[in-house]
Amino acid sequence: MDWQAVGLTIRLAAATTAVLALIAVPLAAWLAFTRRRWSVVVEGVVALPLVLPPTVLGFYLLVGMGSRSPIGRWWESLTGGPLVFTFTGLLVASVLYSLPFAVQPLVASFAGVDPRLREASAALGRTSAATLARVVVPLSKPGLATAAVLTFAHTVGEFGVVLMVGGNIAGETRTVSISIYDSVQALDYTAAGTTSATLLGFSLIVLLLTYSLQRRGGPGWPRA
């Protein structure tokens, strides 16, 4: 077992879930409640990682965050180091890659909150942000749990994007799935088998957890 990879993977998944909680909640609220027609475009872009091969997404992220891109250069001028092939770069990629898994259950969940409760909140003098925090989010707990579990699990399982953007640097970007690939390449089937079995067990537990949450009334398996 590559415990270093396990630790890194959990750290990455936790950080991705935390960052997405900040981004996905307002984004999902906007998508669920806006009347603007072009929100369809945003919805489509958010859903892209569901259908795009991870290598394609990874390629664009590699180019977009590389030392020659404006973002890459800005980052280097800010921190002195590159963005690609680092944990931070991997985190940015993970956040984008897992965005639909966080946003879609939240949109479904938010849209399921009785619109009159939001109107009652507005009539009582509260802003949309306050309504989101005080009414919509508290009434969407199953959706929030689904989103968190899916994001975490999806990040744990990602491979293509990690390989493209992160590479294979022990303790920095080598996640569990890269470690398995590495072991197989080195013909170390015992190590690959142990790690794979662990990941299989983990995924199964996560799915059981998610489905039991959904059965308790939480909507939100991603709509591809």
Add this chain to the structure above:
Amino acid sequence: MAASLSVSLRHRILDLDLTLDLERAPVTVLFGPSGSGKTTLLRCLAGLDRPADARITFGGEVWDGPGRHLPARRRRIGYLFQEHALFPHLDVAANVGYGLVGMRRRDRPAAIEEALDRAGAGHLRDQPTRTLSGGEAQRVALARALAPQPQLLLLDEPLSALDAPTRARLRGQLRSWLVAAGVPAILVTHDRAEAMATGDRIAVMVDGEVRQVGAPAEVFSFPSDQLVADAVDMETVVPGVVLGTEQGLVGVDVSGTLVRAIAPTDPPDPGSDVLVCIRAEEVALQAVADHPRDSPRNHLVGHVRSVTPEGPLVRVLLDVGFPLQAFVTRPTRDDLGLAAGLPVVAAVKAPAVHLVPRTPA
């Protein structure tokens, strides 16, 4: 505060102009059949709907106008939803305190207490919302709407979600709560009893228009046109032709029967087409043998077509040359032995006969 509401609105089915002096008549009822646009109008007033073509001013404040839409949260209104819309994840006190934006935290409990007491719901303070009965939820919703001291209260069929006995009980209390709150209110309903028990003034809506505004008794007994007569469920509406006016009474020929009404200040010309409207509760039934012939009453001789018990009263359909409906009490039905085919005399005072202009078909 000079509270007057001025509305000029074209939105979905709505096409109306309305000005209400909320000082002289604090409780206004929007009355009309379902689909007439009452709730849509209320939502526009609240700022929950954003009409494209509207001018709404309250007091000196423009709520909607060209390029302007004041959002609901800044209108300082209280809104009561049909199904109460209490926040299910908050207890009663938190619901009532929800709108106390900007009030100091330590002042809130007292404000919550006061609002609950005024709505007769002080004992419910610490209950979770889910355990409330319909009537209790209604009181809490009222307390929640009133707690932030709104300048206008909007109520959308506030009693319709309640069971019949609770509705009957709250119907009597609602008006006293609204008056005690000292906040002008606009209430939407299609229930005549609720409208009469609650409103200082009724605005009758039909097909997105306000057709008549007036005191409850006036609107329900003296509709201004046929659409309003239908909307207020006038029991007898029959076409007639004006014969002439003498001694302050207009004579109308209704299918060969003479009906007399009090002449309006501007009496209709002989030969003009009218609709004769008579409320069923204004019709008294007498046995044929003992009817006197005093003048301001119409004595319409005919027979009973059907007798139908309806709640506390009995609805009697008569044929007096034209179909006429009457409400009588059960003792009256038994005394007269009312049954289909029985000859009777229907007495209707001339002031209870209301004439509405009719455009011939």
